[in-house]
Amino acid sequence: MDHERGTRALLDEFEKLSIEGEYEQLRERIREFAENNQEIFYTVALALTNSPHFFGDVEAQLGVGPADTLRDLAETYPSLAEPFYLVRLEVTQDRHNPVTELDVATSYHREEEVPLVSYSASSGGVTLYDYKGAPHEVLQTATFLVEATNDSLEAALAQNHSVNTDELSELIDRREQLESQLNALQDHIDALRRKPVGDE
Structure with a gap:
């Protein structure tokens, strides 16, 4: 019971930060929670997913009471579902600030x-960076990222590490998307070459 009261008090603090838009502070507080109370963190994080499968497992193992308590967390703190999910992703898969949204505009x-x-x-409510540049500058950044991706795969091969099939499948899909976009880029470059400079 004391654990439950303490956890709810902490979640109340987290929710207050979320309402106030203090997303970076919220992320750090949840990270601290995960580091210091890993078992409770995982339980809360899974409860906040509002997964019937998770609640069913809890009910089968611990009974209806604990399952209902966890269901109540999901209903009471829906705004914390995403930040807890992102920190859980960081903890379980060694990620950091997973990008959840990319807003793009052109001028x-x-x-x-x-x-x-x-x-x-942005990663959840946390803004990671803002950028504005010419197309070639944007592509330079993209080139760096593709080079880094190749470096990581080359290192995996050199160290005889395997890469799971899901990741390989995703890589194939992304490469095909890149190829399609590069073909469109070439078409636009060719069209612009035929257009006189200064011709509106």
């Missing part, structure tokens, strides 16, 4: 005759 700088790309990446 045009008439004096330089250059399109501009703006994007903002």
Whole structure:
């Protein structure tokens, strides 16, 4: 009972941070909770997923009472579901600030005759970075990331590590998406080459 009261008091604090928009502080507090109270953290994180399968397992193992208590957490603190999920992802899969949203906008700088790309990446409510640059600058960043991806795969091969089939399947899909976008990029470049500079 004391554990339950203490956990609810902590979740009340977390919810207050969420309501106030203090997402970075909330993320750090949940990370601390996961580090210091791992078993309770996992229980709460799974409860907040509001998964009938999870509640069914709890009910089968511990009875209706504990399952109802956990169901109540999911109903009382729905705003904490995503931040707990993201920290659980960090803890279980060695991730950090998983990107959940990328807002993109385009504009045009008439004096330089250059399109501009703006994007903002966020992880849950935490804004990771904002960026604005010319297309070639955006592609330079993309090139760095693809190079880093290749480095990681090369290292895995060199160290004789395997890569699971789900990851390989996702890599194949992403490569095909990249190839499609690069083909479209080439089409746009070819069209712009045929268009006189300054021709509106």
